[in-house]
Amino acid sequence: MTSSAALEARPRGGPSAGRLARRHGWTVGVYVLLLLLLLYWQTIPAHWGSFDVQLAIDALPLAFAAMAQSVVIISGGIDLSVGSLISLVNVVSAKYMIDMGFRNALLFGALLLLGSAAAGAFTGSLIVLTRVPDIVVTLAMLFVWAGLALEILQIPGGGAPAQYLQLGTGHWWSQWIPSGLVILLLAYAIFWLPLRWARPGLALYSIGSNRNAAYLSGVGVARTRIFAYALGGLFCGLAGLSLSATSGIGDPSAGQYYTLNSVAAAVLGGVLLIGGVGGLIGPIAAAFVVTLVKTILILKGVDQNWAQVIQGTLIIVVVMIGGLAIRQRRRT
Amino acid sequence: MSAGSPQIASPAARLRAAQRLLSDNPAIALTFIFIALFVVTDIVNRAQSGKAFLTPTQVSTTFLYAAPLALLAAGQTLVMLTGGVDLSVATTATAGAFITSGTAQAQGTGTALLLALGLGFGIGLVNGIGVAIFRVNPLIMTLGISSVTLGALTIYSQKRFVALVPNIVNTLGSSRFLKYVPYDLLVWAPIAALIILGLRYSGFGRMIFAVGDNPVACRLAGVRVWQVLLLVYALSGAFSAVAGILLVGFNDAADLGIAAPFLLPSVAAVVIGGTSILGGSGGYGGTILGALILTVLDSLLTILNASQALKQILYGSIILALAWLYARTSSGD
Numbered sequence: 257m258t259s260s261a262a263l264e265a266r267p268r269g270g271p272s273a274g275r276l277a278r279r280h281g282w283t284v285g286v287y288v289l290l291l292l293l294l295l296y297w298q299t300i301p302a303h304w305g306s307f308d309v310q311l312a313i314d315a316l317p318l319a320f321a322a323m324a325q326s327v328v329i330i331s332g333g334i335d336l337s338v339g340s341l342i343s344l345v346n347v348v349s350a351k352y353m354i355d356m357g358f359r360n361a362l363l364f365g366a367l368l369l370l371g372s373a374a375a376g377a378f379t380g381s382l383i384v385l386t387r388v389p390d391i392v393v394t395l396a397m398l399f400v401w402a403g404l405a406l407e408i409l410q411i412p413g414g415g416a417p418a419q420y421l422q423l424g425t426g427h428w429w430s431q432w433i434p435s436g437l438v439i440l441l442l443a444y445a446i447f448w449l450p451l452r453w454a455r456p457g458l459a460l461y462s463i464g465s466n467r468n469a470a471y472l473s474g475v476g477v478a479r480t481r482i483f484a485y486a487l488g489g490l491f492c493g494l495a496g497l498s499l500s501a502t503s504g505i506g507d508p509s510a511g512q513y514y515t516l517n518s519v520a521a522a523v524l525g526g527v528l529l530i531g532g533v534g535g536l537i538g539p540i541a542a543a544f545v546v547t548l549v550k551t552i553l554i555l556k557g558v559d560q561n562w563a564q565v566i567q568g569t570l571i572i573v574v575v576m577i578g579g580l581a582i583r584q585r586r587r588t
Numbered sequence: 589m590s591a592g593s594p595q596i597a598s599p600a601a602r603l604r605a606a607q608r609l610l611s612d613n614p615a616i617a618l619t620f621i622f623i624a625l626f627v628v629t630d631i632v633n634r635a636q637s638g639k640a641f642l643t644p645t646q647v648s649t650t651f652l653y654a655a656p657l658a659l660l661a662a663g664q665t666l667v668m669l670t671g672g673v674d675l676s677v678a679t680t681a682t683a684g685a686f687i688t689s690g691t692a693q694a695q696g697t698g699t700a701l702l703l704a705l706g707l708g709f710g711i712g713l714v715n716g717i718g719v720a721i722f723r724v725n726p727l728i729m730t731l732g733i734s735s736v737t738l739g740a741l742t743i744y745s746q747k748r749f750v751a752l753v754p755n756i757v758n759t760l761g762s763s764r765f766l767k768y769v770p771y772d773l774l775v776w777a778p779i780a781a782l783i784i785l786g787l788r789y790s791g792f793g794r795m796i797f798a799v800g801d802n803p804v805a806c807r808l809a810g811v812r813v814w815q816v817l818l819l820v821y822a823l824s825g826a827f828s829a830v831a832g833i834l835l836v837g838f839n840d841a842a843d844l845g846i847a848a849p850f851l852l853p854s855v856a857a858v859v860i861g862g863t864s865i866l867g868g869s870g871g872y873g874g875t876i877l878g879a880l881i882l883t884v885l886d887s888l889l890t891i892l893n894a895s896q897a898l899k900q901i902l903y904g905s906i907i908l909a910l911a912w913l914y915a916r917t918s919s920g921d
Contacts, residue, residue: 388912
């Protein structure tokens with residue numbers, strides 16, 4: 257069903273093992289790393305009893321943020337406004353959901369998703385219209401969204417109905433399956449998988465890897481770029497909503513953490529910053545790895561601020577290695 | 589006489605002439621905007637509190653306030669000329685401020701200042717290594733270094749140390765001599781002169797433009813691009829530390845948020861000043877005017893009681909609008 261199956265089904269002689277390894281080796285490596293970290297995490301007694309639920313709670317918004325960032329990077333752009341759009345959705349949802357019933361809260365959440373997709377489309381349209389580089393436009397939007405979030409809610413506050421919080425923090429069917437994880441996989445299956453193998457997804461990859469070639473072969477480049485940012489906006493909306501569900505409040509500065517970390521998770525997940533390479537399944541695992549590293553450090557008794565410094569340093573190292581990987585690829 | 593002359597009769601032609609004037613020599617237009625903004629602020633202030641704003645004292649205050657921003661924007665200008673951006677300037681300035689106030693008691697003022705400058709240079713150097721050698725996207729590298737530095741500063745600020753802002757730093761950051769001349773001009777003016785002259789006349793200065801204009805051609809022509817980038821980022825860190833020293837002198841104490849509000853204005857000042865975001869064209873002269881304009885704009889917004897949130901939205905919009913405007917004028921001809 258996934259890419260490996262599709263590759264094996266190819267008629268001409270089948271792909272070499274080397275090519276398969278090159279294409280999926282990195283993703284598999286990330287999952288092995290995640291597995292090792294999880295095993296190590298299980299040996300630390302302090303977390304006993306909370307199982308995977310707490311990890312899913314901490315990593316859920318970052319996983320969505322990483323998906324948002326990855327979609328945009330694959331299309332050949334970069335979105336620095338990810339963090340503040342997440343703040344904005346978080347703040348709006350927490351401010352208004354607090355007085356709502358569960359059903360209305362869900363409806364409002366769906367509206368917010370539409371709104372954040374529209375916000376992403378707006379950013380994308382600005383980039384296409386003004387022809388100003390992605391990085392500048394999204395840097396400007398970073399401050400516009402953050403300013404709006406601050407205008408809506410000056411200090412952390414608000415809330416959401418208890419059942420809504422359960423969506424992010426509870427578990428379904430058995431205590432081993434965190435509901436957040438199920439929602440994450442559902443979102444991946446609904447919003448990404450059908451696109452990935454259809455026209456829009458292919459267009460996304462093609463404009464990321466070679467914009468001129470894509471244009472010459474009839475891909476609507478402008479349309480696809482706007483689409484990429486809109487899809488990114490949608491995932492930002494999911495990240496903001498899950499942040500409200502997992503933290504229980506709205507915080508206008510909560511999103512800051514996600515701007516850089518989403519890039520790190522995307523790069524660690526095998527998405528190259530030059531665009532056109534990678535998928536979303538890797539970054540999702542990478543988001544868990546990034547979160548797990550900090551969790552383990554704190555469980556080991558490392559001071560919270562030191563944990564942040566170490567995590568940040570690791571992220572920089574990851575991005576540096578990613579930079580070397582791009583140089584390597586250019587050379588070959 | 590010339591205003592009524594028939595050559596520039598049609599509005600379209602006049603607009604084109606104005607656009608050319610702006611793109612060829614932004615300093616003229618920017619000076620005009622600066623003065624106009626000052627007059628507007630004067631009118632608003634008279635209407636609101638009955639006091640004049642267009643006074644020698646306010647002009648002097650504007651220069652006093654603008655100096656730290658202009659110094660942060662100095663490093664930013666150099667970095668943006670090479671086609672990058674430095675989002676760690678604010679945190680580096682905060683680090684400079686902390687080191688100055690934290691070590692002055694134990695080490696003496698001179699050593700403290702040297703330590704602050706050295707730290708700034710060092711942080712910039714790390715940025716440079718990432719960008720120049722590992723080819724990390726400058727935004728991501730500097731954002732990452734910024735978050736690591738901020739974490740380290742948080743740890744440092746929780747330790748016990750005797751915070752002391754030396755008198756000379758205090759004077760530099762907040763006082764004036766001859767009634768109207770701020771002391772921080774003594775720091776700012778030489779650095780500004782050095783940058784403006786250096787960019788125009790030194791080989792290194794020209795290489796900065798060349799690298800921003802076309803790094804591949806530079807490399808093929810034998811320029812060691814990575815060395816240029818390394819030095820540019822390191823200089824940006826050092827200038828940021830100087831700004832931090834002035835800020836701690838002005839505030840008389842260091843806190844973790846001392847320079848954070850200057851991050852976006854530092855980018856905005858460069859963009860307003862006409863330095864291309866893609867690198868290769870611009871200069872520090874425009875940035876100085878950009879910093880002055882933003883400082884007056886800040887006063888105006890404060891008089892109008894605008895919230896921090898509104899200011900952020902406005903600065904973001906200004907950057908976007910100007911980047912668009914400059915992109916249009918440069919691609920038009």
